[in-house]
Amino acid sequence: MNRLAVIFAGQGSQYTSMGLDFVDAYPFLKEKEKIASSILGYDTRQVLSSTDGTLNETKYTQPLTLLASIYAYEALKTLNAEISACAGFSLGEYSALYASGIFSYEQILEIIKFRSNLMQECSMTNPGKMAAIIGLDSVYIEQICKEASNQGVVVLANYNSPIQSVISGEELAVNIAIEKAKLQGAKRAILLNVSGAFHSPLMKKAGDELAQYLNQIKPHHMEIPIYMNSTAKPLVEKQLYQEMEKQIQSSVYFKQMIQRMKADGITHFLEIGPGKVLSGLIKKIDIDAQVSNLDKLDNIEQLKGWLKEHGFSK
Numbered sequence: 001m002n003r004l005a006v007i008f009a010g011q012g013s014q015y016t017s018m019g020l021d022f023v024d025a026y027p028f029l030k031e032k033e034k035i036a037s038s039i040l041g042y043d044t045r046q047v048l049s050s051t052d053g054t055l056n057e058t059k060y061t062q063p064l065t066l067l068a069s070i071y072a073y074e075a076l077k078t079l080n081a082e083i084s085a086c087a088g089f090s091l092g093e094y095s096a097l098y099a100s101g102i103f104s105y106e107q108i109l110e111i112i113k114f115r116s117n118l119m120q121e122c123s124m125t126n127p128g129k130m131a132a133i134i135g136l137d138s139v140y141i142e143q144i145c146k147e148a149s150n151q152g153v154v155v156l157a158n159y160n161s162p163i164q165s166v167i168s169g170e171e172l173a174v175n176i177a178i179e180k181a182k183l184q185g186a187k188r189a190i191l192l193n194v195s196g197a198f199h200s201p202l203m204k205k206a207g208d209e210l211a212q213y214l215n216q217i218k219p220h221h222m223e224i225p226i227y228m229n230s231t232a233k234p235l236v237e238k239q240l241y242q243e244m245e246k247q248i249q250s251s252v253y254f255k256q257m258i259q260r261m262k263a264d265g266i267t268h269f270l271e272i273g274p275g276k277v278l279s280g281l282i283k284k285i286d287i288d289a290q291v292s293n294l295d296k297l298d299n300i301e302q303l304k305g306w307l308k309e310h311g312f313s314k
Contacts, residue, residue: 003084004312005227005266006076006099007282008069008092011061012194013275017049019068021297022075029071032105036067039109058123058195062091062116063109069095069273070105072294076272079300080314081307085234085266087227089278090158090199090252101223102240114213115248118206119196126205128197129174130157133165135187138255141165141177144184148177157199159255161284166192168200203249211245232256234264254278258285268310270294270303 023029023045037044040063047060048068054060073095088096094115098108133141138159145154145167154169154177167177174191181189197203219240226235230246232253258269258281271278271293279291292306293299307313 001265002267002310002312003265004082004268004270004307004310005085005087005261006073006083006096006270006272007278008073008086008088008095008099009065009271009273009275009278010089010092011058011065012192013273013277014055014061014065014068015274016051016055018065018274018295019071020045020048022071025297026075026078029074032070032074035106036063036109039106040113058120059116062094062119063112065091065274066094066098066108066112070098070108072272073099075297075300076270076294076303079304079307081270081312082314083224083312085225085227085261085264087257087261088229089254090229092273092278093226093229093247095273096226099224100226100235101221102219102226102237103217104220107217107219111214111217115206115210118209119198119203119248122203122206123196126197126202127171128153128169128200128202129171130166130168130192130194130197131174131178131190132192133167133178133181133186133189135163136165136181136184137162138165140184141167141181144177144180145169148173148180151176153197153201155200156251157197158252161255161281163284164281168197169202170197199248199250199252201249207245207249210248211241214241214244227257227261229253229257232260254281255285258282258289262286262289268292268312 086096086099152170152173154173157168158166178189229252230250268290
């Protein structure tokens with residue numbers, strides 16, 4: 001029996017006007033757009049439409065990537081697809097928390113507003129870098145990070161696929177790890193254009209403050225099972241806030257999460273949100289995986305056929 005999981009895009013694939021085609025096509029999303037602008041404190045359409053680089057600032061990127069993903073997910077819901085599980089990559093986990101029913105629309109916007117500001121502040125007080133390592137097994141990268149750690153903080157932050165990982169930490173240690181990776185035979189080892197050392201111990205202060213903030217928010221019961229970045233396993237609801245605190249400063253086990261979902265019976269994956277990065281990673285993790293994506297309004301008609309073909313239309 002086929003089982004579908006929706007997987008939400010993370011930070012880094014954002015582009016001008018993402019998600020706005022859904023708002024223009026679905027009148028019920030206009031109200032959500034107004035609510036988002038009110039909660040976030042700025043005109044979301046104006047920033048989404050900007051071309052001056054504002055969209056790439058963490059305090060805007062995170063809420064607006066979440067927002068674009070929610071717009072696409074709400075469009076998907078009109079197709080009455082049968083969804084068995086959800087997950088997200090890094091920031092995308094927050095879109096998945098909304099899709100799972102754990103947080104309301106207003107709650108998730110308030111949380112991501114707080115989180116994005118925390119991470120931007122943390123990046124300024126604890127500056128760091130991230131780098132992609134391609135063509136080297138994670139076992140070797142873990143050892144490289146361990147060796148480079150005598151020069152500062154550096155960890156394997158993202159387990160993206162069997163041949164792609166991301167390291168994160170203090171600049172000197174990251175640079176040393178890059179050189180060691182090249183010597184070990186990595187095909188590429190390059191710094192990423194990000195504003196901080198995300199998913200590393202340098203984000204601990206952000207995790208601590210997020211934990212305090214979350215204590216005042218009451219979650220709802222989960223409607224769709226969600227697999228978590230920091231464990232690669234389905235969420236145990238009583239551990240929700242512990243996992244959210246951990247996720248901001250710990251590794252993203254995306255490769256292991258997809259493998260676990262496959263082992264648990266998920267047969268098809270639908271990437272939701274800007275870009276197709278995760279679709280590519282999923283195929284690298286499992287070449288036989290059935291994958292589709294929903295990024296733009298233009299994808300809807302093709303997606304209808306895909307859902308029907310594989311038995312997911314209710």
